[in-house]
Amino acid sequence: MSKLISIEEAVNLVRDGDTVMVGGFLAVGSPHRLIEELIKKGVKDLTLICNDTSFVDHGVGKMVAAKMFKKIMTSHIGTNRETGRQMMAGETEVELIPQGTLIEQVRAGGFGLGGVLTKTGLGTEVAKGKQTVEVDGETYLLEKPLRANVALLFAEKADEKGNLTYRGATRNFNTYMGAAADIAIVETQEIVKVGDICPNEVVVPGVFVDHIVLGGSR
């Protein structure tokens, strides 16, 4: 069965109040068409999990500008002044998370782990209120898994089973977020028949992908 759905069907899977994971690093490897259509639909009170909040006029940054988030969990907001403004004004809750911790929390959420232990963030504000764990005399911070209702992802190419391939630096968070969400929607530049992607070249196996939509412009 093909996992291909229309953009309208995809957008209707995102509901007010959902937690959404969005792939991309400064909008490189983001699902731009899904983002545009979600803004048109006007979904609200979302919680965002994304590496960064991009730029105010690009990628997930446009959703910030459209005030679609009540909470943002991210490693960097410095390229989007609107995120900082909303945070300072108390309009949007922003939780800053070290990038390497954020991807591991997503990975843990998708892969059945109860969390990850890392030295990153020890002795900083990131560690406040969190448990530390000692292993063989070394102290680590316990970072808990993250999950989402929907993951909005990008791939260069997908087959109808959802096997994905990537080019360049577009993999970033896209390869793990699908596992950590109840519904994983992948926007791709090209959809091919089953068998047209060599199994050796699959980066993300289709088992993590629920739906595919065609899009994938910059």
Add this chain to the structure above:
Amino acid sequence: MMDKQKIQEFIAKRVALELRDGDLVNLGIGLPTLVANFVPEDRNIHFQSENGFIGLGPSPHEDAIDPHIVNAGGMPVTINPGGSFFDSAMSFGIIRGGHVNTTVLGALQVAENGDIANYMIPGKLVPGMGGAMDLLNGAKKVIVAMEHTNKGAHKLLKECTLPLTAMKAVDLIITEMGVIEVTPEGFVLIEQNPEYSIDEIKAATGANLIISDALKLMM
């Protein structure tokens, strides 16, 4: 006196001399990015871009830009032959796992015990830490490349007053005034830019500055 651009290039040139042939190096945004321009020709350095590749190459010509190949600051770059692309879990496994030889970062403040603050000024500037906390904890050697003061205000301090990015993480500080090692005894000046007197460098440092017995001139 050097202007800002000259100061930045001077610092970047000196940082480049710290890199060893074959090293995997991660450069922060801003001044540290300039270091790549000054690597001595006899050294083959592999640069990591934490958004997902090793083999970071120079900026492409405008007609050769690939929108899917950008550096961690979002600027179009290239990937060198022998490079590789990967996802963020791999990228930060490389970083946290101690596989990066050297990272070069800027800083707002560095304390004499190696504490560093470089990701926020509460109430004013809150860009976020990005990958900096992981790099500071995971890289084998941490070099801070920055101007010695912020328009005269001390950045090298007994203790940081801003929220820390990492504890006891910094190994070496390179500024336009000199090269400073972070040791168990505190800051040790090991190289001096002869444009500045020892008294001037001490006055620009907000902590005790030990002068190395083996003090050299910078460059």
